[in-house]
Amino acid sequence: MIETRRKFLKKFISTTVYLSTLTSGVFYSISAKATWPSAYFRENSYRKTLKELFGDQKLIETSDIQLKLPKIAENGAVVPIIITSKLENTQSITILADKNPVPLIAQFNFADTAIAYVSARIKMAETSNVVVIAKAGDNYYFKKRKVKVTIGGCGG
Numbered sequence: 001m002i003e004t005r006r007k008f009l010k011k012f013i014s015t016t017v018y019l020s021t022l023t024s025g026v027f028y029s030i031s032a033k034a035t036w037p038s039a040y041f042r043e044n045s046y047r048k049t050l051k052e053l054f055g056d057q058k059l060i061e062t063s064d065i066q067l068k069l070p071k072i073a074e075n076g077a078v079v080p081i082i083i084t085s086k087l088e089n090t091q092s093i094t095i096l097a098d099k100n101p102v103p104l105i106a107q108f109n110f111a112d113t114a115i116a117y118v119s120a121r122i123k124m125a126e127t128s129n130v131v132v133i134a135k136a137g138d139n140y141y142f143k144k145r146k147v148k149v150t151i152g153g154c155g156g
Contacts, residue, residue, distance in 0.1 A: 040107075046098040053094065053104070054133070057140050062087070065134055065143040076124040076149035083118040087136035090116035094135075099128030124149050 040052060068082035083093055093116060095105040105122050116134065124130070124147060131144040 040104050041102055043101045044103065046096065046103045049096065049103040053107075054140060059133060059140050059142045062134075062141040062143060065132055065141060067130070067132060067143055067145050069130060069145050069147060071146075072148045072150060073124065074150055076126070076151065079122050079124050079130075079147060079149075081118075081120055081122055081130065083116075083132055085116035085134045085136070087116070087134055087141060090134050090136045092135045093118055094133040095120075095122060096131045096133070097122070097124050097128050098131060100125045 040049070044052075064086040066084040066086065068080075070079065073079040081095065083095070085093060089112065090110055092107060092109045094107045095118075096103045097105055100123075106118075106120065108118050110116050122130070127146070127148045129144045129146050131142055133140055133142045135141075
C-alpha cells in the first residue's frame with residue numbers, strides 16, 4: 001500500500017507541476033505575437049498599395065537613403081538588399097517592388113534612438129523598380145532602383 005501511495009503522489013506532483021508550467025505562459029506568450037497587417041499584404045496594384053499605406057502624402061526623392069542592391073539579380077527569389085537612412089529621426093522604412101503581385105515587401109519601424117539600417121533578402125516576380133520609402137518627422141522620402149531579374153521570382 002505504501003508503494004502505490006508513493007507512485008500516486010509522484011504522478012500527482014509531476015502532473016501538477018507540468019500543468020502549472022504549461023498554463024503559466026512559460027512556453028507561449030500572447031504579447032510576443034506580432035500583428036499581421038493582412039490588408040497591406042494582398043494582391044494589389046502598386047498605386048493602390050501606395051495610396052493605402054501613405055494616403056495623399058507627398059513623397060520626396062532623396063539621396064540620404066542609401067541602397068545596396070544588385071543591378072541584375074540572377075534569382076528573383078533571393079535578392080539581397082541593404083538600406084541605410086541618413087535622414088535624422090527616421091521612424092520607418094518601407095520596401096516595395098512595383099511589379100510584384102503583392103507590391104509591399106516589408107515595413108520596419110524604429111525607436112527614436114535607433115540607427116535606421118535594414119539588411120534583408122527580398123523576393124521579386126520580375127524586372128522592376130525597388131522603392132524604399134522612409135518616414136522621418138512628418139515627411140516621407142523615397143529612393144528607387146531598377147533591378148533586372150533573370151530567373152525565378154515570386155510570380156511562378
